[in-house]
Amino acid sequence: MEQKTKMERRKRSTRLSEEPGMEEKTPLVEMKNISIAFGGIHAVDNVSVKLHAGEVVALVGHNGAGKSTLIKILSGAYKRDAGNIFVNGVEAQIANPRDAKKYGIETIYQTLALADNVDAAANLFLGRELMTPWGTLDDVAMEAETRKVMGRLNPRFERFKEPVSSLSGGQRQSVAIARAIHFNARILIMDEPTAALGPQESAQVAELVLQLKQDDIGIFLISHDIHDVFGLADRVVVMKNGQVVGTARTTDVTEDEVLGMIILGKCPPGAIAGPGALQLAAA
Numbered sequence: 001m002e003q004k005t006k007m008e009r010r011k012r013s014t015r016l017s018e019e020p021g022m023e024e025k026t027p028l029v030e031m032k033n034i035s036i037a038f039g040g041i042h043a044v045d046n047v048s049v050k051l052h053a054g055e056v057v058a059l060v061g062h063n064g065a066g067k068s069t070l071i072k073i074l075s076g077a078y079k080r081d082a083g084n085i086f087v088n089g090v091e092a093q094i095a096n097p098r099d100a101k102k103y104g105i106e107t108i109y110q111t112l113a114l115a116d117n118v119d120a121a122a123n124l125f126l127g128r129e130l131m132t133p134w135g136t137l138d139d140v141a142m143e144a145e146t147r148k149v150m151g152r153l154n155p156r157f158e159r160f161k162e163p164v165s166s167l168s169g170g171q172r173q174s175v176a177i178a179r180a181i182h183f184n185a186r187i188l189i190m191d192e193p194t195a196a197l198g199p200q201e202s203a204q205v206a207e208l209v210l211q212l213k214q215d216d217i218g219i220f221l222i223s224h225d226i227h228d229v230f231g232l233a234d235r236v237v238v239m240k241n242g243q244v245v246g247t248a249r250t251t252d253v254t255e256d257e258v259l260g261m262i263i264l265g266k267c268p269p270g271a272i273a274g275p276g277a278l279q280l281a282a283a
């Protein structure tokens with residue numbers, strides 16, 4: 001009982017310093033009390049997370065913690081058993097991926113789902129091609145538009161005439177992101193965007209993320225790379241066994257503390273404890 005009171009007090013005292021200036025702003029996305037079970041497994045168990053415009057929130061945790069399942073609920077790939085999703089403060093009806101896109105939610109999967117044998121412009125307009133008044137493909141307009149979008153995201157990109165299969169991992173990533181934002185993504189989900197990339201390409205993805213932040217896009221970033229997380233994310237949400245261990249600004253916790261959250265479920269003073277926090281941590 002005494003322990004619980006102590007924990008409650010600590011939760012309250014850290015809450016004020018946790019998101020200065022953020023609490024009163026309406027989040028771009030709020031997922032509230034989300035649950036889903038597969039058979040007997042509670043893959044996501046009463047999870048609540050927020051994402052603000054221009055913010056990068058990292059979702060971290062061991063394999064099977066429930067990260068991908070949570071974001072698949074947001075992207076409409078999985079149907080939740082319980083909970084609500086709000087976009088700009090209004091409850092969103094997301095039952096399938098098409099619904100999610102209507103709310104500006106786009107996912108960049110690790111397997112980028114690009115058409116390998118055609119160029120960047122063809123990928124950007126895949127299934128939504130621009131046509132001339134004569135009913136032919138308007139390649140000129142599509143390339144011009146692609147140059148405009150890519151110029152903002154990745155100004156050094158020059159390989160507009162080559163099939164995307166010949167591009168580097170980082171360049172392919174920028175084509176996939178260009179496609180998402182060109183069609184009005186406001187909320188971007190990136191599941192392990194740098195897992196298959198070398199250091200130079202990872203740095204390129206980091207630049208892309210910073211560019212997207214400037215455009216006020218909110219990003220959920222799933223990553224196993226703690227350096228990426230600290231380099232890119234404003235806040236980190238740690239999941240374990242389908243539950244949130246805690247949420248913290250990356251400036252308020254150390255990498256070791258986040259590893260302690262991931263491995264032991266131990267919530268440090270700089271974080272807000274979630275339902276999955278190790279209870280003894282408050283003693």
Ligand SMILES: Nc1ncnc2c1ncn2[C@@H]1O[C@H](COP(=O)(O)OP(=O)(O)OP(=O)(O)O)[C@@H](O)[C@H]1O
Nearest residue numbers: 038041042043061062063064065066067068069070
């Ligand atoms: N379609 C499904 N059917 C049955 N079980 C599933 C399904 N999808 C996920 N799970 C289970 O839900 C739990 C959470 O899995 P999830 O893929 O969300 O974890 P994760 O945190 O993304 O892990 P990783 O870091 O390995 O990607 C796991 O126990 C997993 O086996």
Ligand SMILES: [Mg+2]
Nearest residue numbers: 067068069191
């Ligand atoms: Mg996953």
